Amino acid sequence: MRRRPQNARPDTPDVVQVYPLRRTTRAALQRWFLVRRLLMAEVTGGADWLWVSVRGNHGSVVAEGAEPEYRPAGTALQPRGVARSYTATVAKVNVDLAGSEGWEPLPVRMEQLRRGVAAP
Structure with a gap:
């Protein structure tokens, strides 16, 4: 990356x-x-x-x-389009799966996702 x-x-x-x-x-x-x-x-x-x-x-x-x-x-897709698509999709998934057993909401911003990756 x-x-x-x-x-x-x-x-x-x-x-x-x-x-x-x-x-x-x-x-x-x-x-x-x-x-x-x-x-x-x-x-x-x-x-x-x-x-x-x-x-x-x-x-x-x-x-x-x-x-x-x-x-x-x-x-x-340009970077801004990828970010908008990611944010919209993750927001929908978080709403659809809210309350499901074991579900933890996904980060809505790509920067949060990057920070959540554990170093190898």
């Missing part, structure tokens, strides 16, 4: 941290890579992006009064 330290100056180098993946995580990622390949069949460029959209959606408006640009499924 490559990240910029909190409160770092723009010229501060990124910190590289390596964590081993569990077997189930590796299996989930392998399945995702197959799905991602299918989603990206009609999209050019961005083949090295890990997270891509599952559905097509409208993009930002290019000029005032113009139609929003359409982005097909398989378009690379």
Whole structure:
């Protein structure tokens, strides 16, 4: 994982941290890579992006009064989009599973998730 330290100056180098993946995580990622390949069949460029959209959606408006640009499924997600998707999904899971035996709420912010990873 490559990240910029909190409160770092723009010229501060990124910190590289390596964590081993569990077997189930590796299996989930392998399945995702197959799905991602299918989603990206009609999209050019961005083949090295890990997270891509599952559905097509409208993009930002290019000029005032113009139609929003359409982005097909398989378009690379930007960091802010990944964070918004993560937060919305985790909030829904936390509500759906609240009160379940043994359930502990997941962290809503990705930064909290990163801090919760135990060093190997």
